Amino acid sequence: QKWVYTFGDGKAEGEAGMKNLLGGKGANLAEMSNLGLPVPPGFTITTQVCTWYYDNGKSFPAELDGQVKDALAGMAKLTGKTFGDPANPLLVSVRSGARASMPGMMDTVLNLGLNDVTVEAVAKASGDARFAYDSYRRFITMYSNVVLDIDHGHFEEALEDYKERKGLHLDTDLSADDWKVLVGKYKEIVKKELGSDFPQDPQQQLWGAVGAVFSSWMNARAIKYRELNSIPASWGTAVNVQSMVFGNMGETSATGVAFTRNPSTGENALYGEFLINAQGEDVVAGIRTPQDITEAAKLAAKSDKPSMEKAMPEAYAELCRIYGILEKHYRDMQDMEFTIQEGKLWMLQTRSGKRTAKAALKIAVDLAREGLITENEAVGRVEPGALDQLLHPTIDTKAERRVLTAGLPASPGAAAGEIVFTSEAAEAGKKAGKKVILVRVETSPEDIHGMHAAEGILTTRGGMTSHAAVVARGMGKPCVSGAGQIRVDYAKGTMTVGPTTLKAGDFVTIDGSNGQVLLGEVKMQQPELSGDFRTLMGWADKVRRLKIRANAETPRDAKAAREFGAEGIGLCRTEHMFFDAGRILAVREMILAEDEKGRRAALAKLLPMQRQDFVELFTIMQGLPVTIRLLDPPLHEFLPHTDEEIAEVAAAMGTTADKLKRRATELHEFNPMLGFRGVRLAVAYPEIAEMQARAIFEAAVIAAKETGHPVIPEVMVPLVMGAPELDLVKSRIDAMAEAVKKESGTEFTYQVGTMIELPRAALRAEEIAGSAEFFSFGTNDLTQTTLGISRDDAGSFLGSYTARGLLESDPFVTIDQDGVGELVRIAVERGRKTRPNIKLGICGEHGGDPASIGFCESVGLDYVSCSPFRVPIARLAAAQAAL
Ligand code: PEP
Numbered sequence: 001q002k003w004v005y006t007f008g009d010g011k012a013e014g015e016a017g018m019k020n021l022l023g024g025k026g027a028n029l030a031e032m033s034n035l036g037l038p039v040p041p042g043f044t045i046t047t048q049v050c051t052w053y054y055d056n057g058k059s060f061p062a063e064l065d066g067q068v069k070d071a072l073a074g075m076a077k078l079t080g081k082t083f084g085d086p087a088n089p090l091l092v093s094v095r096s097g098a099r100a101s102m103p104g105m106m107d108t109v110l111n112l113g114l115n116d117v118t119v120e121a122v123a124k125a126s127g128d129a130r131f132a133y134d135s136y137r138r139f140i141t142m143y144s145n146v147v148l149d150i151d152h153g154h155f156e157e158a159l160e161d162y163k164e165r166k167g168l169h170l171d172t173d174l175s176a177d178d179w180k181v182l183v184g185k186y187k188e189i190v191k192k193e194l195g196s197d198f199p200q201d202p203q204q205q206l207w208g209a210v211g212a213v214f215s216s217w218m219n220a221r222a223i224k225y226r227e228l229n230s231i232p233a234s235w236g237t238a239v240n241v242q243s244m245v246f247g248n249m250g251e252t253s254a255t256g257v258a259f260t261r262n263p264s265t266g267e268n269a270l271y272g273e274f275l276i277n278a279q280g281e282d283v284v285a286g287i288r289t290p291q292d293i294t295e296a297a298k299l300a301a302k303s304d305k306p307s308m309e310k311a312m313p314e315a316y317a318e319l320c321r322i323y324g325i326l327e328k329h330y331r332d333m334q335d336m337e338f339t340i341q342e343g344k345l346w347m348l349q350t351r352s353g354k355r356t357a358k359a360a361l362k363i364a365v366d367l368a369r370e371g372l373i374t375e376n377e378a379v380g381r382v383e384p385g386a387l388d389q390l391l392h393p394t395i396d397t398k399a400e401r402r403v404l405t406a407g408l409p410a411s412p413g414a415a416a417g418e419i420v421f422t423s424e425a426a427e428a429g430k431k432a433g434k435k436v437i438l439v440r441v442e443t444s445p446e447d448i449h450g451m452h453a454a455e456g457i458l459t460t461r462g463g464m465t466s467h468a469a470v471v472a473r474g475m476g477k478p479c480v481s482g483a484g485q486i487r488v489d490y491a492k493g494t495m496t497v498g499p500t501t502l503k504a505g506d507f508v509t510i511d512g513s514n515g516q517v518l519l520g521e522v523k524m525q526q527p528e529l530s531g532d533f534r535t536l537m538g539w540a541d542k543v544r545r546l547k548i549r550a551n552a553e554t555p556r557d558a559k560a561a562r563e564f565g566a567e568g569i570g571l572c573r574t575e576h577m578f579f580d581a582g583r584i585l586a587v588r589e590m591i592l593a594e595d596e597k598g599r600r601a602a603l604a605k606l607l608p609m610q611r612q613d614f615v616e617l618f619t620i621m622q623g624l625p626v627t628i629r630l631l632d633p634p635l636h637e638f639l640p641h642t643d644e645e646i647a648e649v650a651a652a653m654g655t656t657a658d659k660l661k662r663r664a665t666e667l668h669e670f671n672p673m674l675g676f677r678g679v680r681l682a683v684a685y686p687e688i689a690e691m692q693a694r695a696i697f698e699a700a701v702i703a704a705k706e707t708g709h710p711v712i713p714e715v716m717v718p719l720v721m722g723a724p725e726l727d728l729v730k731s732r733i734d735a736m737a738e739a740v741k742k743e744s745g746t747e748f749t750y751q752v753g754t755m756i757e758l759p760r761a762a763l764r765a766e767e768i769a770g771s772a773e774f775f776s777f778g779t780n781d782l783t784q785t786t787l788g789i790s791r792d793d794a795g796s797f798l799g800s801y802t803a804r805g806l807l808e809s810d811p812f813v814t815i816d817q818d819g820v821g822e823l824v825r826i827a828v829e830r831g832r833k834t835r836p837n838i839k840l841g842i843c844g845e846h847g848g849d850p851a852s853i854g855f856c857e858s859v860g861l862d863y864v865s866c867s868p869f870r871v872p873i874a875r876l877a878a879a880q881a882a883l
C-alpha cells in the first residue's frame with residue numbers, strides 16, 4: 001500500500017482533491033507544487049497511517065520505513081542535501097495536517113535533523129553561526145516540548161535568565177556565542193528532565209516527531225476542538241515532512257501569513273503580517289508584534305515599522321503574483337503561509353481562509369460580481385448559521401464612549417460584560433447568568449472553553465492572526481487583541497491602563513470593529529441589513545423553494561420578522577398574549593370561575609383584547625398568511641405560585657387565598673406536558689376556543705377593511721391525537737365563523753388546520769387530513785413525545801449522550817431524522833393521500849436550524865417557521881437545500 005506521497009519541483013503525486021487522504025495542508029502543498037509555485041520539496045504521510053497507528057497500538061505499517069527513505073532520497077536529489085549527512089545535512093519540518101483545518105491544535109517540529117555535528121555544517125554552509133545555533137535552540141525547545149514532553153517553561157526561564165544577566169532585551173540581540181551557550185544549557189535541561197541525552201540521531205528524531213504528531217491527534221485540545229466543530233476522530237491527521245526554508249537567516253529573510261482578502265471585512269486587498277528574521281511559529285504565537293504586509297495597511301495602522309511592500313519589494317511582488325494565481329485557481333479567498341529565505345519567497349501553505357460572516361458575505365458577493373463564481377455558488381459559500389454574527393449588535397452611535405485604550409480590531413461586533421481573567425472564571429460567570437469579557441495577556445488553545453463562555457475577548461499581546469483573533473473570528477465573537485497599554489496582573493486580578501485600574505467584576509465594553517476598549521456597559525444597537533446582505537439574500541430567494549415564516553405574537557416581533565423577510569407568521573402562540581400584565585387578571589378569573597357562566601363572563605373581558613392583538617398582527621402582515629394557534633399550555637401555568645403573589649391576586653379578584661390555592665392544587669399535574677393542555681382544553685372548555693375564534697374572525701374583518709388586503713386567517717389546533725378531537729373543535733370554529741360573517745355582513749375565507757406534534761397524530765394523518773386544511777409540525781413536542789425526553793429536563797443528561805456519540809446532536813436543536821423525521825415523512829405521505837394539496841409546514845425550533853431545514857426541503861414541506869432573528873438564516877439554508 002502507498003502510505004507516502006511526494007511533492008516538489010513543479011510536480012506532485014497528490015492534488016487538492018485528495019484532502020481525505022493527504023489532509024488539507026498536504027493536498028494543497030501538492031496542488032501548489034503542480035501549479036509550479038515555489039514549494040519546498042517534501043512528502044505527506046497519509047491519514048490512513050494515522051488510523052493504522054491507532055488501530056495497531058501506536059505502531060507504523062511495515063512498508064512505511066522504506067517509503068519514507070525513498071521520499072527522503074527524492075528530496076536529496078532536489079535540494080542537493082541529504083537528511084542525516086554530517087557534512088551537508090538536509091533539515092526538515094514535521095507538521096500535522098488534518099482534513100479540516102484545526103489551527104494550533106496539533107504539533108509541529110521545525111529544524112529537525114540538527115545535532116551537535118550538523119549544526120556546525122549548517123553554520124559553515126550558511127556562513128552564519130548565529131543562524132545555525134538559533135535554529136538549533138529552537139529545535140531543541142520544540143522537540144523537547146512536543147516529542148519529549150518537557151515543559152516549555154524550563155527553556156524560557158533559562159533564556160530569560162541569560163538575557164537578564166547579559167542585559168539583553170530582544171531575542172535578536174543574542175549572538176552566535178550566546179545561542180551556543182544556551183544550547184548547552186538546553187541540553188542540560190533535557191538530560192535533567194529526561195534522564196538521558198537529547199537524541200542526536202536524525203532518524204530517531206524524525207520518527208519521534210512523526211509519532212508525536214499522530215499522538216497529538218488525541219490530545220485534549222484537539223479532542224475538544226473536534227467536539228466543538230463536529231470533526232470525527234476517525235478522520236485522523238496526515239503528517240507533512242518538508243525541507244526547511246529559513247526565515248531566520250538575517251535581514252533578507254522573513255516569515256509571514258497573508259490572506260488574499262481581508263478576513264475581517266472581506267475587502268479585496270492583500271492582508272497580512274510578517275516578521276523579519278524569524279521562524280513561522282513567531283508570528284502565530286504572538287510573541288513579537290508583527291509588521292504589516294502592505295503599505296496601505298501600515299499607514300492605516302499608523303505603525304512605525306516598515307511594511308513588506310517597502311522593506312522587501314521583490315518578495316512582495318512575488319507574493320502578489322502568487323496570490324493572484326492561487327485565488328483564481330481555488331476561486332476563493334486564500335490564507336497563505338510563506339517564508340522568505342535570503343530574498344527568495346517560498347510557499348508553505350494555502351487554504352481557504354477562515355473569515356467573519358461579514359467577510360464571507362462580501363467575498364461571496366464580490367467573487368460572483370468578479371465572475372469567478374456564479375450567483376448560486378455565492379449562495380452556497382456563506383454558512384447560514386454564521387449570519388448570526390451579522391445580526392450582532394454594535395455600539396450605539398449615539399452612546400458616549402469613555403475610551404480606556406485601544407488594541408487591534410480582531411473580530412467584529414461589540415460586547416459588554418464583567419471582566420474575568422481566567423477561562424474558568426468565564427465559564428463560572430456564564431453559568432451564573434453573567435455576561436463576561438475574558439481578558440488575557442494572550443490566549444492559547446486551553447482557553448477555548450473560556451472563549452466560548454465569554455461575550456467577547458480582550459488580549460494585551462498578539463496580532464490579527466494571533467490565537468485569540470483567529471479563534472474569536474471563527475466563533476463569531478467580538479475580540480480586541482494586542483491592547484498593549486494594558487498591564488494585566490493575574491495574581492491580583494486587575495488590569496491597569498495608566499492611572500486606571502479595573503478589577504475582576506468591573507464592566508468594560510469592547511468594540512471589535514475598531515479595537516476600542518470602553519469603560520462601563522455601553523448601549524448597543526442592532527445592525528442594519530442592507531448592501532451585500534440584501535444582495536445575497538436576493539440571490540438566495542431566487543433559488544429557494546421553501547417559504548419562510550416566523551413564529552411571532554407581539555407587534556414588535558412581527559415587524560422584525562417582516563424586516564428580515566418573513567413571508568408570513570407560521571405560529572402565533574396566543575397564550576403569550578394571556579400573560580400580558582393588562583389581562584392576566586381576567587385570565588385568572590376565567591380559570592377560577594365556578595361554572596361555564598362565570599367563565600364566559602371572564603372570556604368576554606378578554607375578547608376585545610385578543611381581537612385588538614390580532615388586528616395589529618394582521619395589519620402588520622398586510623395580507624400575508626398568519627397562523628394563530630388556540631390556547632396550548634396547561635391552565636395552572638397562569639396561576640400565581642408564591643404566597644405573596646397568591647395573596648395579591650386573591651385581593652384583586654375579591655376571593656380568598658385559600659380558594660386560589662385549592663384551585664391551583666386541583667390543577668396540579670405530575671406531567672403537565674402530557675396533561676390537560678392543547679386541544680384537550682378546547683374539548684373540556686369549548687367556550688375558550690370559541691372566544692379565540694371570534695376574536696380572530698372579527699379581527700380579520702376589521703384588518704381587511706383597514707388595510708385593503710384580504711386577510712385569510714389560519715386557525716390552528718394544537719396537540720391533537722386523532723381526527724375526532726379536531727372534528728369536534730373544528731365544528732365550533734366553523735359555527736363561529738358563520739356567526740361573525742352574519743353579524744358583520746362580510747364574507748371572508750379562513751382555514752382550519754392542526755399541529756402534528758404527537759406520534760399518533762402523525763400515524764393517523766390520513767384521517768386527520770379529512771378536516772385539516774394544513775399541518776404544522778410541532779417538532780418540539782414531537783421530539784419530546786417520540787424520544788420520550790422531556791424538553792424541559794433534557795439538559796441534565798442529553799450532554800452525556802452527545803458526548804458519547806449515542807446521539808449525533810441535540811435532537812431539540814437538529815431534527816432526529818431517523819425517528820422524528822420518519823414520523824414527519826409518514827404524516828406527509830398519509831396527509832397528502834387524503835388531501836393532495838394540503839399545506840405543510842414546521843413551526844418547532846427546528847424550523848430555524850439549517851440542517852433541519854435541509855430535511856424539510858427533502859420531504860417537500862411548503863414552509864418553515866422560526867423565530868424572527870433566524871429568518872435570514874432560514875432563507876439562506878432553504879436556498880442551499882434547493883441548490
Ligand atoms: C412544538 O411543539 O414544536 C411547538 C411549536 O409548540 P410549542 O413549542 O409551543 O409547544
Ligand code: MG
Pocket residue numbers: 718757778780781
Ligand atoms: Mg407544541
